[in-house]
Amino acid sequence: MDNQPNQNSQQDTAQQMPNLQDQTQQPTQRPISGSQGVQSEQATPPIQEPLQNASVTNTPKMKIPKMPHLKIPRKAVIGAIVLVVIFIVLMVLLVVAQNFMNANNGTTGPISENSPTPTPTTTLGSPYADDPDILDIKNKVEEFESSLNSTRIREDTLRIPVLEWDVNFEN
Amino acid sequence: MKNAVFVILVLLFVPTIAHAQVDEQYDYARAYQDYVFTQDTYDSSLSDYRLARSQYLQAQTLVAQTKARDATVKMLTARDDVIIAYLTAIRLRLTETEGIGEVTRTGIQERIDSEVSWFRDHKSRISSAGTLDDLVDDSDEANDRFQETEKIAYEALSLIAGGKVDVLRGELSSILSQTREKSFEIESNGDYDISVVQRWLEEIEQKITRSLDKSIEAQSLTQEFYGKKGDKASGRSDLFNDVTAAYSEAMQLLRDGNNFMKEILKGLTG
Numbered sequence: 001m002d003n004q005p006n007q008n009s010q011q012d013t014a015q016q017m018p019n020l021q022d023q024t025q026q027p028t029q030r031p032i033s034g035s036q037g038v039q040s041e042q043a044t045p046p047i048q049e050p051l052q053n054a055s056v057t058n059t060p061k062m063k064i065p066k067m068p069h070l071k072i073p074r075k076a077v078i079g080a081i082v083l084v085v086i087f088i089v090l091m092v093l094l095v096v097a098q099n100f101m102n103a104n105n106g107t108t109g110p111i112s113e114n115s116p117t118p119t120p121t122t123t124l125g126s127p128y129a130d131d132p133d134i135l136d137i138k139n140k141v142e143e144f145e146s147s148l149n150s151t152r153i154r155e156d157t158l159r160i161p162v163l164e165w166d167v168n169f170e171n
Numbered sequence: 172m173k174n175a176v177f178v179i180l181v182l183l184f185v186p187t188i189a190h191a192q193v194d195e196q197y198d199y200a201r202a203y204q205d206y207v208f209t210q211d212t213y214d215s216s217l218s219d220y221r222l223a224r225s226q227y228l229q230a231q232t233l234v235a236q237t238k239a240r241d242a243t244v245k246m247l248t249a250r251d252d253v254i255i256a257y258l259t260a261i262r263l264r265l266t267e268t269e270g271i272g273e274v275t276r277t278g279i280q281e282r283i284d285s286e287v288s289w290f291r292d293h294k295s296r297i298s299s300a301g302t303l304d305d306l307v308d309d310s311d312e313a314n315d316r317f318q319e320t321e322k323i324a325y326e327a328l329s330l331i332a333g334g335k336v337d338v339l340r341g342e343l344s345s346i347l348s349q350t351r352e353k354s355f356e357i358e359s360n361g362d363y364d365i366s367v368v369q370r371w372l373e374e375i376e377q378k379i380t381r382s383l384d385k386s387i388e389a390q391s392l393t394q395e396f397y398g399k400k401g402d403k404a405s406g407r408s409d410l411f412n413d414v415t416a417a418y419s420e421a422m423q424l425l426r427d428g429n430n431f432m433k434e435i436l437k438g439l440t441g
Contacts, residue, residue, distance in 0.1 A: 127362050129440045133353050137346060138436050141429060144342050148426050151339060153332045153418045157203060158261055160321055160408075161210065161253050164217055167243065167310035169303045171228055 199263040206256040213249040220246035236303065243306045244297055251294040251313065254320065258287050261327045270334030270341070279327050286320045321404065322396040325411045329393040332418045333386055339425050340382055346432060347375050363439075371435050378428035385421035389414045 128134050223242035227235040262283045265276055293313055297306070351372055357365045392414045400406040 126439055126441060128357065131353075131439075133349075133356075134436065134439055137350055137353065137432075138440070140342075140346050140349070141432050141436060144339070144346060144429055145433075147339060147342065148422070148429065151335050151422065153335065153415050153422065155264065155328055155331055158257070158264060158328060160324055161257055163213075163250055163253065163317070164220075164246070165310065165314040165317070167247070167307055169224060169227065169239065169307065 197263070199260060199267050202256070202260040202263045206253070206260045209249065209252040209256040213246070213253045216242070216246040216249040240303055240306065243303065243310075247297050247306065247310055247313070248294055251290045251297070254290050254313075254317065255287050255294075258283050258290075258320070258324070261324060262287075264331055265327055268331045268334045270337035271330050275330060279323070279330060282323050283327065286316075286323060289316055290320075318402075318404075321407060322401050325396050325401075325407055325414075326393055329389065329396075329411065329414045329418075332415055333389060333393075336382070336386055336418050336421045336425070339422060340379060340386070343375070343425050343428050343432075344379055347372060347379065347428075350432065350435065368435050368438065371431055375428040375431045378424045378431070382421040382424035382428070385417050385424065389417035389421065392417060 220239075220242040223235070223239040227239035229235075262280055265271065265280060265283075290313070293309070293316070297309055351369075354365050354369050354372060357363050358369075392410060395401060395410055396407060400410050
């Protein structure tokens with residue numbers, strides 16, 4: 001009495017094996033031990049022997065476990081975009097308002113006097129840079145240079161003339 | 172009636188034109204133009220002389236002899252004109268060149284005048300020459316005289332070169348003096364370290380002194396035109412090259428001095 005239902009149940013389970021594997025997501029060769037085995041015996045006690053027979057006839061297929069498909073809710077994405085847009089608009093409004101305030105105060109840009117960075121100090125030139133005497137000497141030097149450049153030691157136009165001195169009437 | 176108007180117009184304008192011509196000074200530029208003109212005339216007469224001479228030597232006829240004589244007279248006359256115009260141009264160039272001492276200038280101009288007189292006299296004697304041999308003697312006489320004339324011309328050209336360098340040296344010396352005075356003023360103010368500038372001014376002073384030494388060297392070379400070196404035309408030419416080279420060095424030293432001065436001013440105004 002006990003075996004008959006077991007046989008029937010074995011056949012049923014043999015036929016149902018692939019589905020079972022799909023559900024448990026475990027390979028058939030894996031030994032069942034510990035509490036899991038006990039639980040499976042309790043849930044389906046007559047499955048073990050027909051499971052070995054089934055493995056002979058139908059080779060089990062290795063299946064790669066699928067990653068769980070994460071789905072971000074569409075509402076959350078839209079909400080984030082809206083927040084970013086609001087933030088940008090606020091920043092633009094802030095800049096415009098600051099410029100408007102500066103314009104009302106008569107300043108168009110940052111005040112250099114209040115700048116924390118020190119401005120580079122230019123070295124002071126010679127105290128005689130604009131001295132009239134020095135500038136006069138400078139002009140004279142320039143005039144003298146032009147005189148030097150225009151002076152020709154030789155009077156090229158007054159070279160000794162080449163003349164015929166060998167005057168004779170002999171062959 | 173028309174003739175009377177024409178005569179009146181001529182009488183009105185002729186004195187004006189004549190007055191304008193008198194006012195025009197005979198300067199170096201005009202003298203040089205005359206010199207160039209006489210050279211052109213001489214070149215033309217020389218060509219005629221060479222042709223007539225070769226025809227006479229080939230033909231040996233009286234006609235060819237007469238043509239050769241006429242052509243020789245023209246050539247010798249034109250040659251004297253060239254020398255006279257050349258000496259006149261040099262004389263005026265001496266007058267217009269600064270930096271030549273008055274005594275030196277007067278002395279060389281008197282000698283130039285003497286040469287001009289000689290060649291004018293020589294020119295007047297050419298046409299009276301009778302034969303071709305007389306013309307040959309006349310040419311040789313001018314040739315002998317021109318050896319002395321050339322020395323005077325070289326001396327005058329050397330003086331002109333020396334005068335130019337002297338003027339330039341004077342200008343740089345004046346600039347140096349002015350700068351030195353200013354440096355003393357700056358030193359007394361005590362607001363600028365002028366010690367380096369004053370040292371550099373001494374360097375310029377040395378350049379000027381060396382330039383003067385070179386000019387003196389050139390002047391002593393000038394005297395050699397009347398020595399052994401000046402006996403031959405090639406010797407005179409070489410000597411003149413040496414003189415101008417010495418003056419060129421003198422001018423280069425002044426150029427160096429001026430470059431130093433520019434450096435000093437750059438420091439003072441920088």
